[in-house]
Amino acid sequence: xxxxVIDIGTNTFNxxxxxxxxxxxxxxxxxxxxxxxxxxxxxxNTIQDDAILRGLQTIKKFKKIAxxxxxxxxxxxxxxxxxxxxxGNDFARKVKSLTGIDVKIINGNQEAExxxxxxxxxxxxxxxxxxxxxxGGGSTEFIICDRYQVYWKKSIEVGAARxxxxxxxxxxxxxxxxxxxxxxxxxxLNQVIEKALDFEVETLIGSSGAFTSIAKMITHNLNEPEKxxxxxxxxxxxxxxxxxxxxxxxxxxxxRVKIPGLIKERATMIVVGxxxxxxxxxxxxxxQFKLARYALKEGVASEFLNCITx
Numbered sequence: 001x002x003x004x005v006i007d008i009g010t011n012t013f014n015x016x017x018x019x020x021x022x023x024x025x026x027x028x029x030x031x032x033x034x035x036x037x038x039x040x041x042x043x044x045n046t047i048q049d050d051a052i053l054r055g056l057q058t059i060k061k062f063k064k065i066a067x068x069x070x071x072x073x074x075x076x077x078x079x080x081x082x083x084x085x086x087x088g089n090d091f092a093r094k095v096k097s098l099t100g101i102d103v104k105i106i107n108g109n110q111e112a113e114x115x116x117x118x119x120x121x122x123x124x125x126x127x128x129x130x131x132x133x134x135x136g137g138g139s140t141e142f143i144i145c146d147r148y149q150v151y152w153k154k155s156i157e158v159g160a161a162r163x164x165x166x167x168x169x170x171x172x173x174x175x176x177x178x179x180x181x182x183x184x185x186x187x188x189l190n191q192v193i194e195k196a197l198d199f200e201v202e203t204l205i206g207s208s209g210a211f212t213s214i215a216k217m218i219t220h221n222l223n224e225p226e227k228x229x230x231x232x233x234x235x236x237x238x239x240x241x242x243x244x245x246x247x248x249x250x251x252x253x254x255x256r257v258k259i260p261g262l263i264k265e266r267a268t269m270i271v272v273g274x275x276x277x278x279x280x281x282x283x284x285x286x287x288q289f290k291l292a293r294y295a296l297k298e299g300v301a302s303e304f305l306n307c308i309t310x
Contacts, residue, residue, distance in 0.1 A: 010137025080138025108155020117299030220261035
């Protein structure tokens with residue numbers, strides 16, 4: 001059986017079509033569109049009219065792809081931008097009216113659980129507690145877990161789009177703006193830091209597009225981009241991460257767009273993303289930093305296909 005999952009994110013909409021023969025999730029097709037649903041309205045908890053239109057057109061396109069590829073079930077999941085928007089339910093109703101697809105608006109805990117299920121399909125989480133971090137546009141999910149279970153999880157409204165709209169006013173970003181982000185994170189993430197220290201977490205696993213972008217920049221820098229091809233995981237070199245981060249904070253958007261490995265749609269918010277990642281790495285004195293290339297959509301697909309086969 002083939003399932004299609006549409007992940008309605010704050011910046012990106014993702015489509016996954018997958019099946020699960022032999023208890024292993026196999027992606028058959030993946031499509032991504034940069035919709036920027038939260039653009040211009042995320043910190044006012046609204047979805048702008050032009051963003052709604054972009055979203056509807058993208059879901060219609062994804063439905064056609066899913067139908068053409070023979071998906072027997074389409075599951076649409078909406079996260080931070082839709083769940084926090086005053087007109088989020090309106091958007092979901094418009095999707096249903098246009099495409100017949102029911103949009104499931106999930107809370108932060110459900111989002112974290114799906115991300116855990118996805119990451120677990122991509123990499124061996126091991127026997128000791130690790131921290132999974134998924135940087136979205138609206139929220140960032142933090143999950144303390146091992147390969148057997150989740151110990152603690154929380155979704156916090158410190159996504160890249162929120163941080164960008166609130167703090168990144170200059171281009172290149174000013175040192176004062178970086179310090180303002182860090183002061184904001186000190187307040188917002190104190191519980192995450194406390195819990196991770198309690199569990200003696202030494203490994204950070206990143207599971208979103210921001211981390212994939214960082215990995216692509218590093219592998220291009222090292223002339224080994226093939227390391228990411230056909231792989232569901234990657235281990236970061238902490239020194240290489242810091243070199244990339246230190247470089248991009250001094251570049252303006254026009255310069256960032258030219259960085260090998262960084263797609264232009266990610267260039268706007270990658271700076272605040274790396275500030276957020278560095279904050280966690282330093283606060284927890286992380287010793288191992290990995291990428292898991294599966295996240296929410298793979299977790300949703302895996303859970304659904306497990307239910308069908310059991």
